[in-house]
Amino acid sequence: MRKSISFKIDTVSGFKANLLAWSQQFNEVIWLDSNNHKNKYSSFDGMLATDALTSISTDSFNAFEDLKTYQKETKDWIFGYLSYDLKNNVERLKSENFDGLHFPELYFFQPKKIIQIKGNVVHFSYLNMVDDEIETDFKEICNQIEEKPIQGKSKKSIHIKMRIFKDDYFSRVEQMLQRIYRGDIYEANFCQEFYADETEINPFETYIELNKISEAPFATFLKLNDKFLLSASPERYIKKEGNKVISQPIKGTSKRSLNKVEDEILRLSLEQDVKERAENIMIVDLVRNDLSKSAKKGSVVVKELCKSYSFKQVHQMISTITSQVKNDKNPVDIIKETFPMGSMTGAPKVSAMQIIEELEATKRGLYSGTVGYFTPENDFDFNVVIRSILYNETEKYVSYSVGGAITAQALPEKEYEECLLKAKAMREVLEGKVS
Numbered sequence: 380m381r382k383s384i385s386f387k388i389d390t391v392s393g394f395k396a397n398l399l400a401w402s403q404q405f406n407e408v409i410w411l412d413s414n415n416h417k418n419k420y421s422s423f424d425g426m427l428a429t430d431a432l433t434s435i436s437t438d439s440f441n442a443f444e445d446l447k448t449y450q451k452e453t454k455d456w457i458f459g460y461l462s463y464d465l466k467n468n469v470e471r472l473k474s475e476n477f478d479g480l481h482f483p484e485l486y487f488f489q490p491k492k493i494i495q496i497k498g499n500v501v502h503f504s505y506l507n508m509v510d511d512e513i514e515t516d517f518k519e520i521c522n523q524i525e526e527k528p529i530q531g532k533s534k535k536s537i538h539i540k541m542r543i544f545k546d547d548y549f550s551r552v553e554q555m556l557q558r559i560y561r562g563d564i565y566e567a568n569f570c571q572e573f574y575a576d577e578t579e580i581n582p583f584e585t586y587i588e589l590n591k592i593s594e595a596p597f598a599t600f601l602k603l604n605d606k607f608l609l610s611a612s613p614e615r616y617i618k619k620e621g622n623k624v625i626s627q628p629i630k631g632t633s634k635r636s637l638n639k640v641e642d643e644i645l646r647l648s649l650e651q652d653v654k655e656r657a658e659n660i661m662i663v664d665l666v667r668n669d670l671s672k673s674a675k676k677g678s679v680v681v682k683e684l685c686k687s688y689s690f691k692q693v694h695q696m697i698s699t700i701t702s703q704v705k706n707d708k709n710p711v712d713i714i715k716e717t718f719p720m721g722s723m724t725g726a727p728k729v730s731a732m733q734i735i736e737e738l739e740a741t742k743r744g745l746y747s748g749t750v751g752y753f754t755p756e757n758d759f760d761f762n763v764v765i766r767s768i769l770y771n772e773t774e775k776y777v778s779y780s781v782g783g784a785i786t787a788q789a790l791p792e793k794e795y796e797e798c799l800l801k802a803k804a805m806r807e808v809l810e811g812k813v814s
Contacts, residue, residue: 381455381493382510385502386517394501395425396587397523398494399600401516403583407431407488408602409458409750411762416596420618420625422760425496428458428752431488432506435459439467439474442485447711449487450753456504458752459487460601460608460764463743466719470729477542478742479574479776480769482606492516537580537777537809542572542740545795551738552791558734559787566661567725567734569794570782572741573802578777580809582607582770588808589768594691597762599750608745610767611804613690614697616720616749618760619710624670624702628662628722629763630784631655631696634800635689646694650687655696658784659685663698665721665728672716674702692804710757720763723747723782745769746780768805779805 388394395412402408409428413421435449442465450457462484464474492512493504503513543551548571555569586600586609593611601608615627633649636642649655663681670679683699704713725731746769751761769778781801783794 380507381504382507382513383502383504384513385500388496388499388501388521391424391496391499394520395496397520398425398427398496400583401520401523402427402429403602405429406602406604407434407490408600409752410600411751412590412598413596414590414594414598418596418615420615420620420627421596422620423495423497427494428456428488428490428492430491430509432491434486434488436483436486438484439465442468443711443715446485446487447709450711453489455489455755456493456752457487457489459485460745460748460750461485461714461718461761462745462748463719463723465748466732469715469718470732472729472732472736474736474742476736476739476742478744479576479774480606480744480771480778481774482745482769482771484744486603537575537578537811539573539575539806539809542574548795549791552785552789552794555734555738555785556787556789559785564725564727564731564734566658566784566786567731568723568747568782569735569785570739570741570743570747570780571798572778572780573806574776574778575809577775579772579775580770580777582609582772585609585768585808589804592691592807593766593804595766599762599764599767601750605772607770607772608750608764608767609770610750610762610764612762612765612767613688613695614722614763614765616751616761616763617714617717619704619713619758621758622703622706624674624704624713625699626666626670626701626717626720627697627699628659628666628720629695629697630659630662630722631685631687632783632797632801633694635691635693646687646689649694649696650685654786654788656685657788658786659696659698661726661786662721662784663700665724665726666700666717669717669721670700670702673704673708673713675705678703693800710753710759714759714761719747720749723763723765725784741780743780746778747782766801766804768809777809779809
């Protein structure tokens, strides 16, 4: 059982900063921040889950059934992640590429403490064993001295390396194009890793910097002992609210300009770009098919097609697809039937994932997986782990990956430039070039 108490706060941004700084004392932390993006499907402005009572950590074998059992037996809020490599639990696939991060392939925990921010009201929901700490914690958070990034501490010279060099990237994309031309697939998301080994960063400071320059609607700070995800994700994977399921895939990216007129031209050009629209529509069809596996007949609807949205770093093309499910549909099954998300795989999905495994050089792990939560009412909300820095503190290994959709119209040079654009925020933060 949980006890809930609500308080009014004066400044949301200040409370958010204090709350995240306060949370660093715990070993398990998941912070979700909408960064004031008023998405019609948003449920909160910010939410923190911390201090695990129970948890589940496993590899891909039987992972979804294990999660289903854990979610059913817990009958409470659970927060965590599904790595991309759970594809091997969904289909007869494998993940044999290099892995420098060594995250569990699935991890969820039942937090003793959940704190939600909605407008200028903060809601504390604590398990009974710690519910006498609510008022004390609220006062501590309000009086928390916000930790400012210390110049020089996390700004050490970090040498970012490429797992795939430029010429090799072109060669691999050309191989993927040959597979498209001969009809094996018609789209696949091809990703490459940038990394630094024997490197130490301050995860808290790094996240603060990344979020400051990105302000993404599905930002995430995840800490599980020595493993960290620092995410500026702009993309929702899937959400369930009652009987309604929502998916909002992104396909299509363009740069921004400081000149307002030029910036608007770039945004409109993205919406009208034939290649980018084709990529987006292919994934919309894939998502419609995935949702139909669990949906009531005839309930899958494209609410928004190829709409451009502006973020601090880039313009993105987003579509919204919804469906209706029956009351007794298991929430974990809904995710399993759509996993991994279409925007990070391709079409046909299984063939695309096989070719991705063959041509990519790195095990994706949590990158292009998902972070989110289940509620006691069997609702859920999960993002897509992109525009993210991953860090294994013990291994001293830092990684970020970027990718793009390869179709028959793809030009390797342009795809490479798009990858560098997507990587810009992570590189600037790690190299200390943020002004």
